[in-house]
Amino acid sequence: MKKIDVSILGCTGTVGQRLIEMLYNHPWFNIVSIAASERSAGKTYKDAAVNWYLPMDIPEDLRDTTVVDTDPSEAEAPLAFSALPSEIAKEVEGKFAEAGCVVTSNASSYRMEKDVPLIIPEVNPDHLQLIDVQKENRGWRGYIVTDPNCTAIGLAMVLKPIHDHFKLDTVYVNTMQAISGAGLPGVPGLLITDNVIPYIKGEEPKVMNETLKILGKMEDKQIKFADFKIVASCNRVPVIDGHTETVFIRTKEPADIEEVKKVLREFKGEPQELNLPSAPKQPIIVREEEDRPQPRLDRMAGTVPGMSATVGRIRPGFDENTLLLTLISHNTIRGAAGAVVLNAELLYAKNYL
Amino acid sequence: MKKIDVSILGCTGTVGQRLIEMLYNHPWFNIVSIAASERSAGKTYKDAAVNWYLPMDIPEDLRDTTVVDTDPSEAEAPLAFSALPSEIAKEVEGKFAEAGCVVTSNASSYRMEKDVPLIIPEVNPDHLQLIDVQKENRGWRGYIVTDPNCTAIGLAMVLKPIHDHFKLDTVYVNTMQAISGAGLPGVPGLLITDNVIPYIKGEEPKVMNETLKILGKMEDKQIKFADFKIVASCNRVPVIDGHTETVFIRTKEPADIEEVKKVLREFKGEPQELNLPSAPKQPIIVREEEDRPQPRLDRMAGTVPGMSATVGRIRPGFDENTLLLTLISHNTIRGAAGAVVLNAELLYAKNYL
Amino acid sequence: MKKIDVSILGCTGTVGQRLIEMLYNHPWFNIVSIAASERSAGKTYKDAAVNWYLPMDIPEDLRDTTVVDTDPSEAEAPLAFSALPSEIAKEVEGKFAEAGCVVTSNASSYRMEKDVPLIIPEVNPDHLQLIDVQKENRGWRGYIVTDPNCTAIGLAMVLKPIHDHFKLDTVYVNTMQAISGAGLPGVPGLLITDNVIPYIKGEEPKVMNETLKILGKMEDKQIKFADFKIVASCNRVPVIDGHTETVFIRTKEPADIEEVKKVLREFKGEPQELNLPSAPKQPIIVREEEDRPQPRLDRMAGTVPGMSATVGRIRPGFDENTLLLTLISHNTIRGAAGAVVLNAELLYAKNYL
């Protein structure tokens, strides 16, 4: 099979590094260019990625590859994976889409735009219908598909089967987020050691708004947002990778705990049906131990490491319509690099490329 | 002024160490005996407290003091501070009270007994009326007064003025608790580094039940529990000292955010009126910065280090009856050693000794 | 090929867990019994290994296996892997060897006995000649082969080619050791967070004595210890896995830095020649980056994860006979479980079983 040529936009940060890790030996995609901001462009990758933080070394033949500008004429490929910072993603990704490129993006810039799909392949693949709307609206030859914020993605995936079966009324989520979510240099070691930082700039609205969009319905070429209430408190904790979320849920219909576990365990979607390379067999793993999930033990869970969410401590609240649970998903894999890769695989398998 | 002779029961653990730190130069109390379990009894204190974890050294003249048995005949004093493990506290504290001793206890064994006061001096000093009931019920010459669990104490103190002014309907609290709360040896470093443990044995029911008792009312020589709904998710995080709690609150009456801040800031109680030595000027400190409170920065806040709770991120939920906040209190000071000391000071100042 | 039946002695601790991880799908060995101390014997493995700390789950068919006593009649197999605590290893391992079992041990009890081989397969496989001496001396039908302390093993392996080529005169090693080296419960989280503990009970003499034995020569059925001077300072740091060691070396012959790198890179031994399953292609990986090796990035280095030592910062001291370097090896793999497995593979391949 001929692989599709792809470029990586924003190749030096934590998500860019994970993209290289996931795409380097990908069965369908072939990295032909790696791009980053002016500060890095022109350097070899090994000099640009000075803060390489993965145990895997930089792949030998990328070490001396020259990082190019984030410009469609320089990073030429029919498919671009974007891990750009949001400040510049708006402009750069638009240029790529205009130039005919398909952009699968991890940046927040376009996520809440009305004509841009915000996709978790297991949850709302039908939202890809927005692609046509987007191309028409904007007159672009290419288009942009986004993935959710690293916290919203695990949450929305776990809420999906619960909402389908028991109708959500209220969700309160408290997060304990890993340091890698802030990128590099990110959170200073001096501020996070022996500490919790009870605030992450811009995070709470993202978690709330994106979740309602993802769980919304396609109607008349638009997304009708889900209509339950949701609030979030987002915290940073001294953990390398893996966001932990404790969730309090009120459902409209009574939710038996064993039934909830069952619908979570049985949850599957198109990636599993289509057997996408980065799709885990079980998107949601349910554990029964009273002290799981834990980020260090569960962040890499699943048949594709880091692509499953793990849920535990599923227990009743104070009546039959309230329940509590704890979930963990890997913020730079399922929550970022793996998400844009899975989105691209979905586009490919469904002939959107 | 003549100081009152006191004994410390359970002098070697983290709370026992803090008790020594707080009582060593106390203006009203004079340590005359230090007691611990069989494993330590008979040793000098420096040999018994092998895991001393405080920057302050063991006070010079206690280093070679012999640790005695936790028996009223050995640890003789009219007032005993108990930091005993709950497995043995039931029996031992009962023996001391029977023998005529006043026990101010940090153990959980008696907290939920109907005739035992569970006291935060700023919140429910009137519950001390249970002392007479207890002495009569049990035929004891002394009595036991308990302090709340290290998580419940900060929570109940912060909820008190909100309940008084806006009537609580529902409380969901998520905790991020410090390692010192588990004592010594406590949580293995191997399990907590780069990790969150989403479960603390026995903690969630304590937080829920104790809070409702503390905020309950004395009626006919009994406590009528507060009647709002409360659920908790308790987690351990890699922080030395200081429990962080994010709280989602639904009130029966509309709660304006600025009003909430005001009632928290102005909250005071008998310890402040009586000017007790361990009473901070402000039991609750309200901060306006978007990223405070943080355990490393705020755990020692207040005029008496570690005795104030700090609250921040007070913000609306999704309507005028819902609000969110984050609070921190020092789990081994206000949440343990400082709590039993403040209880003892209250007893003394109100002539219960 | 028929696999050899093996037992694991001390299956619940950190090294026991790693042994299960490494032996579970081993091409040559087949776990037939798992044994532990009285506290665990009789329980299922999942109930005995309550502090399981590896991301890999307990293998499904071992979860309900009953843990047996550490007795040759209960844990019957021709080959035993021992991760017993040293307090009981002396007696238990002796019993197994007496009963005809070959014991490959990670315990310290027999390491310094004159007739017991202390083996790093790449370094001193000829010391296996002591087996005959041991059997004769003790009248045992089986025998014991030991591996070195988790700190000595990386050090001795790296010193070996340097000693061979440049003759060691003096070695000063300073260690920064991971928490997992202390087992479970091991170092309390409360004592190691935001801290360095500058002392590890019994460690420094082990590092010094074992290194001299390993690098010693077989002469007349005895080991003649190496005769350079060596001192060690051992420290515990807040790292999960991977011991870091900075080494100051004085050689008798001038040691050119590039030559040192070359002999380290080219170092190989019998495991590589025999192509043992747990032998990494390169026992020693040399890195040129100024800030490597780092435990989190390099502990799993090599073709068999965790079995290579990584060396970096190789640089001159103050004259041509002094040099400095930093090395990392994985303390529970190459430094413990992987070491006893590699020893067993060597015994098997050389027909000692």
Place this chain on the structure above:
Amino acid sequence: MKKIDVSILGCTGTVGQRLIEMLYNHPWFNIVSIAASERSAGKTYKDAAVNWYLPMDIPEDLRDTTVVDTDPSEAEAPLAFSALPSEIAKEVEGKFAEAGCVVTSNASSYRMEKDVPLIIPEVNPDHLQLIDVQKENRGWRGYIVTDPNCTAIGLAMVLKPIHDHFKLDTVYVNTMQAISGAGLPGVPGLLITDNVIPYIKGEEPKVMNETLKILGKMEDKQIKFADFKIVASCNRVPVIDGHTETVFIRTKEPADIEEVKKVLREFKGEPQELNLPSAPKQPIIVREEEDRPQPRLDRMAGTVPGMSATVGRIRPGFDENTLLLTLISHNTIRGAAGAVVLNAELLYAKNYL
């Protein structure tokens, strides 16, 4: 007593914050201006010091003080405390000295200049004789006095009495340095959690060269450097404050361990004689416990918190001329802010101002 007006240059970083903490209520000095780089100048201090990391809040009346440019005309005062980054310190400090200001500096820029004193008040106060040389050489009306690197300072202080009594031959020091030594943002949390970084840019030569200058002798208006051999390996560990150093020492004269302890314990200097406000009673605290010093327990040791070095594990090497020890000193107090303050106090007490 009339206080001397002082300015702080570089007031926003970790050392600048500590300077504010130490000078805010200083008995001799009065902060009249706070200065920082262009990025901060013009802002109020609370907006400029966004990464305030100390438990103490910014002093109330400094919160809204405007940060000025690092220019002698803006930050006017007869005495300036500099915590400037070394890139700009060379130029800025020179300008201040030229303009008649006395600069007590923590920057590295001038430390190794021949006519600039590099002072630890207890060790080499006589090196202040270089002031006259400096003023004459450079035609400055003011002058610059520097303090050593945060690692060199604890080391040089501990080596001083050993050198005086037993003549140093060789010193090998291995450091485990705290995160705060890298300033802010400094070391990313993502890179230092569960890790050791075995390299600190520029640190090792500083430790070696500065130690030899500090322990050198004034001869003919010049410093004759001490002539022992010294090498260093510098590592970063996940510790907030407090550098730990393990030291291997070879002396020219036999060094009895008890004698070494004695000369360390009895070590005193001019700050103690002059009773300077920031001088601890004992510059060096010797501990006998086998597991001390530890950074979390000992960094704030002494009568002036953070101003004493603590030494432990003093033990023989392999002969009577070799010994080992472990020392800790607080890197942002004795190693930075406290050092420039103590230098200023010495200048004042000796009438150099």
